[in-house]
Amino acid sequence: MQDKINQYISEINAFTPASSEELETYRIKFLGTKGIIKDLFDEFKTVSAEEKRVLGKVLNEFKKLAEEKHQSYKEQFESGAELTSSTFDLTLPGEGFEIGSRHPLSLVRKEIIEIFKKLGFNVAEGPEIEDDWHNFSALNFPEEHPARDMQDTFFIKKDAENGDIALRTHTSSVQVRMMENGKPPFRAIMPGRVYRNEAISARAHCFFHQVEGLYVDENVSFADLKQTLFYFVQELYGEGTKVRFRPSYFPFTEPSAEMDISCSICKGSGCQMCKGSGWVEILGCGMVDPNVLENCGIDSSKYTGFAFGMGIERITNLKYQIKDLRLFSENDIRFLKQFQSEIL
Ligand code: PHE
Numbered sequence: 001m002q003d004k005i006n007q008y009i010s011e012i013n014a015f016t017p018a019s020s021e022e023l024e025t026y027r028i029k030f031l032g033t034k035g036i037i038k039d040l041f042d043e044f045k046t047v048s049a050e051e052k053r054v055l056g057k058v059l060n061e062f063k064k065l066a067e068e069k070h071q072s073y074k075e076q077f078e079s080g081a082e083l084t085s086s087t088f089d090l091t092l093p094g095e096g097f098e099i100g101s102r103h104p105l106s107l108v109r110k111e112i113i114e115i116f117k118k119l120g121f122n123v124a125e126g127p128e129i130e131d132d133w134h135n136f137s138a139l140n141f142p143e144e145h146p147a148r149d150m151q152d153t154f155f156i157k158k159d160a161e162n163g164d165i166a167l168r169t170h171t172s173s174v175q176v177r178m179m180e181n182g183k184p185p186f187r188a189i190m191p192g193r194v195y196r197n198e199a200i201s202a203r204a205h206c207f208f209h210q211v212e213g214l215y216v217d218e219n220v221s222f223a224d225l226k227q228t229l230f231y232f233v234q235e236l237y238g239e240g241t242k243v244r245f246r247p248s249y250f251p252f253t254e255p256s257a258e259m260d261i262s263c264s265i266c267k268g269s270g271c272q273m274c275k276g277s278g279w280v281e282i283l284g285c286g287m288v289d290p291n292v293l294e295n296c297g298i299d300s301s302k303y304t305g306f307a308f309g310m311g312i313e314r315i316t317n318l319k320y321q322i323k324d325l326r327l328f329s330e331n332d333i334r335f336l337k338q339f340q341s342e343i344l
Pocket residue numbers: 169170171172212213250253284285286307308309310
């Protein structure tokens with residue numbers, strides 16, 4: 001009897017059911033009402049008392065082993081986990097995973113950069129934490145002058161002697177760094193994040209993104225500025241988009257202007273986006289003030305230049321008709337999912 005049991009033990013140890021049907025066959029064979037274990041217990045009744053002492057323990061352990069094996073596979077099959085190689089079907093299709101999409105601001109920034117690259121503009125970057133000189137003073141904002149209030153500033157350190165440290169309010173600071181560190185001609189755009197101390201609403205945020213541009217060389221005129229921006233708008237919004245320039249004021253440009261385009265949504269006939277006027281403002285621009293050139297060590301009697309600056313959010317709003325600025329920074333997947341990247 002002991003030999004028989006040993007044989008069954010090795011049989012059970014070697015057994016790996018590939019399906020619940022195989023497991024059921026095993027159960028009937030060993031644990032069923034007419035199964036091997038039942039037979040062994042019947043046989044046990046017939047052996048001598050001496051043998052019973054030894055065999056009783058062996059038989060009980062064998063029964064336990066058979067039951068445990070059954071139980072563990074039963075749980076496995078019930079939970080749907082099929083671990084054996086014979087049930088792993090390599091021909092089943094894999095599970096697809098979703099690919100993310102580009103943020104709309106990244107898409108539009110890239111588009112703007114591509115257009116200016118075609119005109120020979122480089123891309124320049126600078127720090128987001130700036131000193132007073134690069135963000136204000138070099139750009140012809142006199143100290144204590146109300147023009148500084150045009151841009152509500154987040155100050156990091158107030159230091160009357162060495163100059164304040166602040167989060168940059170525009171990427172014009174990058175233009176200053178560029179002119180200080182190089183020699184004309186300069187032809188570059190400066191994309192980047194800027195910060196202003198404004199209450200967050202559908203129309204304003206405490207940070208946004210800009211692309212500013214600078215062109216400094218001999219004989220650069222307002223006509224060059226108009227032609228460059230006209231080309232840009234035709235590329236971005238399509239041929240036939242009209243532009244108009246309105247006189248404006250910036251401390252660092254003279255003369256200064258704001259540029260409107262014919263509304264890209266209603267094509268000028270008047271809609272909600274352009275508040276019925278047919279025109280929308282998209283950027284500020286002007287001829288670089290000679291004071292700024294001199295502050296950066298450039299001879300203003302020899303060189304002239306133009307500069308412009310636009311908010312990427314504004315351009316994106318017009319392109320995709322987005323009415324609430326907050327959507328750009330809330331990371332709502334339902335919003336972000338809608339922008340399929342044409343340019344990767
Ligand atoms: N720096 C200006 C702003 O942030 C934009 C601008 C740039 C205007 C260059 C004119 C020329 O509002």
